[in-house]
Amino acid sequence: MKHSKLDINEISSAQFSGRDIRDKNLLKLQTYNKQLLKKVYQLQNLVEVSYRLNSVLDEEQIIHTYLLNLFGLLSTRSVVILSAKSPYSDKFTPIYYQGIGKAHAETLTVGRTDPIFRLLQLHHHCLVLNKHAYLAKKSKFLNQVANLECQLLTPLVHRDHRFGLVIIGNKHNNKPYSLAEIDIFTTLTNFLAVALSNARIYKEMERISLTDPLTGLFNRRYFDNYLDTEIARAKRFEHPLSLVMLDVDHFKNYNDQLGHLNGDHLLVSLAEVLTLTVRRSDIVARYGGEEFCIILPEIARDGALVFSERLRNTISAHPFRKREVQPDGHVSISIGTATYPDDAQASNDLVEKADKAMYQAKNNGRNRVAVFD
Template sequence: KLEKKSKEITLLKKQTSNHAEITQSLLTTFDLNKLLALILENLTKGFNLDNAYIYNLEGSETTGILRCVATPGVISLKGIDRLTISFLEEEEIISLTLKNHLPLVIEEAGKDKRCSPGLLKLLRLEQMLLQTLYAHGKILGLVIAGNNQKKENLTPEEVERFSTIVNQAGIALENAQFYEKIQELTLHDELTGAYNYRYFYPKLREEMRLASRYRQPLSLAIIDLDDFKRYNDTNGHLAGDSALKQITQILVNRLRKTDVVARYGGEEFAVILPVTNREGAKKILEDLRKEIENYPFSGQETSKNLTISAGISTYPYDAREARELVEAADKGLYQAKNKGKNQICVYSQTSP
């Protein structure tokens, strides 16, 4: 009896130590992709389960949808469409789990009338363990884990450990989402919503490394609003702020998703154009220049339209380092200003 008791105490100590390590790793991981992978690993390998799904709840627990963001081998914050669960009120086992916030064990899903044929076909699990992802009074989503075929029944201790990990995962996910929002705010300009200077340089270096690896050109444009001080003085600072926001929207809407728009300074913007040569960049900027010249900015009282000037430099022809590429684009901008403004100039080392 003493030997049996000693083994039980040793096992309990090991489980307690493992639980502490899992909790520590979950609560100190703020990258959402890494966190989701960590949760999946602890739920599958930790309990010898074949599969697991992590779902985000979009909308209410009755009329919303559950969008799968992680399953072993696939993690997508935008959602894995083929695994989406809709019509939650019609899925009895899902509704029951979302309402109770407690782990629900299904030992033989094929014989359980609460599991719809559609859900069984979607998940392909015969033995299931479901629990709500919950943090600070808010339902975040749902975890479903289990086995493709019936194995030994899960013990109450295993279910309790599973529940503890899911509860910690809910708190960790909320922390990571909050951290991501804070990071997002620190990398965007407060007025325009464009990326800011802090984001711009690391992103430019990253894009230049990719351009180098794949032997592709990359162009950079530095854009400046012509006579913006006069525009502010004439129309007022509120109109000036509005114009900056509208220009940002024009840039974002007209450029590709792979292009990067950043507010570089007061009335200056930087645009990173991956896989774009000089000629392509010149055409893009000319189209933008014409659109802005003819755009009816709200709050504008003067008949003189707002215009832009821009300088363009291209990697690897004009520079091989980020700062040098910016300096070259700045010189192109200087050339555009000297030519009378409302101009786009491609940097040339031979130009004055």
């Protein structure tokens, strides 16, 4: 059977058309496959980032890991992380910034009266800033951000507690962020919020475990550990170290006359004076009751005596509340000092020697300093 030239052309055209459709479908599948592989890779990255962020409790390390992945996945030019300084703070201030000058970044604060703050209370998701440009007239913060060419903003939220926000600027290629990139930014920042929240909770629990709840000074547990560390350091560098122990004279009288609340207030006030009297390298701790300890690194026996006499005079002259009820008309302390390596080689021995010196000062009439001998 013979085919006409027209039939052959039709058959040939149909073959080309079928091949073309097949090629287009194949291209679509290949493109879809690439997109799928890219998404799988991004998800794997995000899972890894989540693990890394939640495996550390150091805030600087958490932020470093977050930024490394943020810049890698989104190719953003700049970022600013703002956070509340405390759970009771009424504003967010910058804790980290990159790609923005210091002078500009440090002016970016968000108070509770700013419209953007109220907007964040309503939204958990990422905000595309140019869609909220209408707020710039009312929001000083948004106005500043617009001048810095920032594009996206998302809150730091953990368990419905908003404690900060993250802003990122333009991409290096100046193209707008895609929906997929916005999702990545939101997910990364959610991971950051959880990790930062956990790190801060841990830090607060650690602080509570090492701090005296009444005075805010370090407690006995911290003191014992720190003294061991400092004596080991003094041995290594062949430096002296002195320990000062002090006790409030006639504290029972103050308590009996004025009640325990006033007694507590006296201890708090005394702790404040002690903190203001020492160097930054010194450690003040509440040892127990009305007894306090001060570790003086690199201070020898004579230096400890000079410091203690100055401290004793400072306390005697300080206008503590209702000090006139004390036998001498003012609050006073008895102080004992001991020094490594002259008096003791180990921390327990040093404490014992300083304690003996303190009771020697009390036995000698109170309101005086005794050096262990």
